[in-house]
Amino acid sequence: MLNLKEASVTFPQMRILSGIQPSGALHLGNYFGMMRPSIELQEKGEAFYFIANYHSMTSLSNAEERRKNTIDVALDFLACGLDPKKSVFFRQSDVPEVTELAWMLTTITPMGLLERCTSYKDKIAKGISSNHGLFAYPVLMAADILIYDSNIVPVGRDQKQHLEVARDIANKWNNEYGQTFVIPEPQIRDDVAEVPGMDGQKMSKSYGNTIEIFGDEKVIRKKIMSIVMDSRTPQEPKPDADKNLAIQLLKLVAPPDVAGDFENRLRAGGLGYGDLKKALFEHYWNYFAPMRARRAELVANLDYVHQVLREGAERARTQASAVLKRAKQASGLN
Numbered sequence: 265m266l267n268l269k270e271a272s273v274t275f276p277q278m279r280i281l282s283g284i285q286p287s288g289a290l291h292l293g294n295y296f297g298m299m300r301p302s303i304e305l306q307e308k309g310e311a312f313y314f315i316a317n318y319h320s321m322t323s324l325s326n327a328e329e330r331r332k333n334t335i336d337v338a339l340d341f342l343a344c345g346l347d348p349k350k351s352v353f354f355r356q357s358d359v360p361e362v363t364e365l366a367w368m369l370t371t372i373t374p375m376g377l378l379e380r381c382t383s384y385k386d387k388i389a390k391g392i393s394s395n396h397g398l399f400a401y402p403v404l405m406a407a408d409i410l411i412y413d414s415n416i417v418p419v420g421r422d423q424k425q426h427l428e429v430a431r432d433i434a435n436k437w438n439n440e441y442g443q444t445f446v447i448p449e450p451q452i453r454d455d456v457a458e459v460p461g462m463d464g465q466k467m468s469k470s471y472g473n474t475i476e477i478f479g480d481e482k483v484i485r486k487k488i489m490s491i492v493m494d495s496r497t498p499q500e501p502k503p504d505a506d507k508n509l510a511i512q513l514l515k516l517v518a519p520p521d522v523a524g525d526f527e528n529r530l531r532a533g534g535l536g537y538g539d540l541k542k543a544l545f546e547h548y549w550n551y552f553a554p555m556r557a558r559r560a561e562l563v564a565n566l567d568y569v570h571q572v573l574r575e576g577a578e579r580a581r582t583q584a585s586a587v588l589k590r591a592k593q594a595s596g597l598n
Contacts, residue, residue, distance in 0.1 A: 278309030293467030
């Protein structure tokens with residue numbers, strides 16, 4: 265039987281903060297870009313990880329889908345190795361202090377700072393409906409970070425600008441009201457900062473080019489086998505083998521020597537694209553096999569999952585309340 269209270273929780277000094285949106289099924293980009301680095305970091309500091317369901321409201325309007333996705337994210341993250349004895353894991357909306365702080369931060373955030381954010385412009389250009397939440401997303405993200413006195417924030421390259429905005433907001437507040445917030449530092453792993461999707465763009469639910477972590481076997485096999493390759497014959501050497509999409513994905517889920525062998529064979533000529541994609545599927549499926557088994561255990565014990573989120577929220581609110589009180593005192597609200 266799973267038991268959250270099996271061991272006492274002790275934390276080192278460094279505090280780490282990261283969040284993930286419940287806007288759809290989690291995929292390889294989520295796992296290698298955010299989840300695995302976060303799971304590794306829980307061994308090195310006091311980790312606060314949240315399911316960003318407030319943020320998901322900028323792109324998802326179906327309430328039942330959001331509820332389902334939120335539990336699915338909890339299941340996926342716990343199955344992949346998040347340890348609630350080492351991390352504080354919670355729903356963003358269970359800590360209302362964050363939205364109160366977000367309003368306070370909006371009052372000192374220059375419009376020009378938000379207007380320069382490229383993520384907003386990119387999403388609008390790709391047809392995502394414009395709304396105030398999408399535009400003000402970096403302010404809520406700043407509140408998420410600052411309310412836990414976060415030192416380290418693991419982010420992908422596409423989120424680096426938002427973290428810089430959070431740092432600018434924190435510095436502006438500290439200059440205006442006195443030293444209140446810790447200034448966070450980004451952590452970007454160059455080797456997995458941006459995972460390519462099925463079409464070569466960054467893997468993203470927004471682009472519909474994802475390979476899910478816990479997808480149906482037949483669906484994922486068909487999806488991987490449908491990756492579009494160029495028209496060169498198997499016998500032709502491919503000097504650009506390292507740029508091949510299947511090779512890039514294989515390097516994530518296969519042992520380095522295996523992925524290197526496939527890359528060398530492709531470069532030399534003689535390896536068919538079909539065989540390469542079959543190998544990619546097999547290594548993907550085997551890589552996540554232990555996590556699928558763990559997830560099945562969690563699905564059978566949803567009370568435990570809800571308990572993890574409840575207790576995580578209680579611990580998160582203790583920290584958030586202290587920082588909010590400090591900010592209200594500094595700004596004359598208390």
